Amino acid sequence: MSARDAILAAVGGASRPKADLAREAAALLDRVPGLRPDRVTGDPAEAFLARVAGAAIGATATRVAALSDVPGAVRAYLDGHNLSPTVTLQPHPKLGELDWSGLDTHSAIAVDEAASVLIAPYAVAETGSLVFRSGPDMPVLFAFLPLHCLVVVEAASVVAWLEDCAGIEAKRAAPRNLNLITGASGTTDIEGALVRGAHGPASLHVIFVEPSNPEP
């Protein structure tokens, strides 16, 4: 008997109708909304911004009025941190369309890259998480190799709960990597003391694009 057949025979639990299991699994999820930690009240975009820049996550954030203001915000961040005006740009059409004059942008990434600029397809307010889906326009390493990671988040893209993220992904084909990024890299492996920049970025900076048509 193959290892597969031996294990499946030993665990059992394969005999019940699929519809019954689906019903039970769905009933478990029905209990979630009543017992989530009450972390999102009001506008999810504002809740996200407060959380990501709060003490627990410790990222920094700035607001801009429109996508066209992003290069200026990137420049301000680099200047503020005494970094040269050089960034790796995620090969995403929304970023490619912007006017990057005055900044040296490139599309390859070095092992010791100083800074990258990314755009998150959406973000989760509950946990202050940025969501990335790997693909031709999102190399995974762009979020992990640089010392400074600058991420554009559009207000309209923020969802409230982790379950909303699961709902969005359930409707799409899974990418190689779905990355939920919640703050800069950190470690507490030496005496429990938190130190940033263990292997991934030491700093995470969110560039928050305000809604284009704010509600009156």
Add this chain to the structure above:
Amino acid sequence: MTAAFSARVDKALADPTLKVAIDRTTGTARTKRAAAVAAWPQFEAARDLGRDIKDHVIANLGFYLAEFECNAKASGAQVHWARTAEEACATVVGICRGAGAKSVTRAKSMLGEEIGLPHALDDAGIERVETDLAEHIVQLAGDRPSHIVWPALHKTREQVGELFRRLHADPGALDSVEAMVGSARRQLRQKFMRADVGISGANFLIADTGAVCTVTNEGNAELTTTPPRVHIVTAGIEKLVPSLEHAMTLLRLLVRSATGAELTQYTTFHCGPRRPGDADGPEAFHIVLVDNGRTRMLADGLADMLRCLRCGACLNHCVVYRQIGGHAYGGVYPGPMGSVLTPVLDGLAESQDLPRACTLNGQCQEVCPVKIPLPTLLRGWRDRAWREGLEPTVSRVGIGVWRIFALRPWLYRLATRLALPMIRLFARRGWIASMPLAGGWTRHRDFPAPARRSFMDQIERTRR
């Protein structure tokens, strides 16, 4: 107590540095978890849901394993099955050899430790690079992990600094924890990019997509699984959840219980190899599903233990773990969860001391995010050790003598009436610092002097 266990415990208790190291990390972990739980009024109800999700999967494991395999294959992953640790290691080493791998990076996985994968890779002559900072420290020290979340918890910052000064290529000043982390970053940077194979574990296996979830705070998992040509996952068969949405509830519970954060910095779902057109990612993706005693646990009444998320909260809150640390347990998994699992993995005859090295104070069950009845499971092992005649002669005879007295209340009362004044002879200011036959206790702490009269005598006096 066997001599080997007793010797390990004595060694741990005699090491004042170890106690300092354990207190620093577990103290922080307890404080942060308590704050996270206090900020979540529905935590109790969420624990019930976490338990029910895992129980639902374990009751229907055959269905979910088959569903996961089918979806993982459809995503382009290759799925392997292993009954034992040996089969699992042979599969991983075989994949590495097939890929012509000279260097392998590894992101911390408790299952990898459980099946002895580090040794198997070393024996196969493949360079193994541990990328989790704590595992890197443990590897440099030629040591063993002592905690399932903080494997280098037994090392103080001074010891880590000494190690890096000796073994890192470019250690720098090493005058702070920040400088030590920076040194490790420089040391491992190129190794991430040069590895032929990256190996990770799995915190969850998502049945309806075939994806594998890893959680880290350092980002080392993604740097391990993205640059190499091949990504191998080793996962226990109990790691399944029906869907991504079910995983979210368990992530909330897992992360708060482990570190007190709301979510790990990097929570990643790996699904299949790189897609055509993808900018990076491995060309081949292998998943090794490992039994190694889990089906036996199902058959032996230990299904509750298969809910375990490996958060480490039971270790941090255990009065025994906090005194003796992880190495004294002798197995891969220490603390309360380890004392339940080690007899499964190493055999009860070898590890029967562990279920007995427990005060049954119930703290572990109180903090478990999926409500595993750990004290009940530990008592189950004690019962079984007794029934199988594994109990050492001294305690077997001792309990036999106690039984003679316990079955004859008049004799029991007479004995306590005679013993109390004798014991009190050794007391000074209400405490006993040493007494014949009590050295095992008094070597490490004083024993409170007993009351002048027994409880029964006092009751009878008040009745009169």
